[in-house]
Amino acid sequence: MTVPRPNLSWHERLYLPAVMGGLAVTLRRFSGTLGALVLGRRSKRVTMFDPEEKWEVPPGYRGAPTLVKDEDGREKCVSCQLCEFICPPRAIRIVPGEIPPDAPNAKIEKAPKEFSIDMIRCIYCGMCEEVCPEEAIFLLKDYAVTGLSRAQMVHDKARLYELGGVMPRPIKKWAAK
Numbered sequence: 001m002t003v004p005r006p007n008l009s010w011h012e013r014l015y016l017p018a019v020m021g022g023l024a025v026t027l028r029r030f031s032g033t034l035g036a037l038v039l040g041r042r043s044k045r046v047t048m049f050d051p052e053e054k055w056e057v058p059p060g061y062r063g064a065p066t067l068v069k070d071e072d073g074r075e076k077c078v079s080c081q082l083c084e085f086i087c088p089p090r091a092i093r094i095v096p097g098e099i100p101p102d103a104p105n106a107k108i109e110k111a112p113k114e115f116s117i118d119m120i121r122c123i124y125c126g127m128c129e130e131v132c133p134e135e136a137i138f139l140l141k142d143y144a145v146t147g148l149s150r151a152q153m154v155h156d157k158a159r160l161y162e163l164g165g166v167m168p169r170p171i172k173k174w175a176a177k
């Protein structure tokens with residue numbers, strides 16, 4: 001498809017009216033801010049003090065996925081790898097680990113030896129949270145999970161638990177039968 005070039009009039013070809021129009025918007029905003037600062041005039045603030053101020057996100061907002069522990073600090077994840085299987089961009093990597101038979105939680109059998117989520121790949125779809133049978137993975141409300149390098153954006157197990165924290169839930173898989 002060919003998009004025809006518009007025929008500009010002579011004053012449009014000067015570009016000065018457009019430049020002056022842009023400057024007028026800047027000056028209008030500047031005088032409004034100056035009036036608010038110097039004279040205490042009320043004006044509608046269009047910026048916020050990030051990261052101290054955050055947007056209120058709606059219920060059901062899907063932020064960064066994290067791992068959570070139960071009230072007693074135990075890992076809920078049992079390394080079933082369903083989330084790894086379902087994740088559309090293949091952002092999750094799990095290495096299952098075996099729980100020693102003499103451990104107090106031995107009836108669970110498995111816990112993740114390694115668990116990482118590549119947040120550069122993640123598309124925040126929430127399917128990992130939905131598929132998890134143990135309620136071990138939850139999406140944060142925080143939308144500003146950042147890093148200074150690609151390596152920092154791959155959240156390892158320690159980072160995922162640090163972000164997720166404790167999530168008290170009714171599932172009591174640790175209780176004796």
Ligand code: SF4
Pocket residue numbers: 065086087088089090091092117121122123124125126127128129
């Ligand atoms: S939110 Fe979606 S893309 Fe991100 S880790 Fe979970 S399943 Fe994968």
Ligand code: SF4
Pocket residue numbers: 076077078079080081082083084094131132133134135136137
């Ligand atoms: S987070 Fe949930 S779905 Fe993923 S491996 Fe652990 S128990 Fe399975």
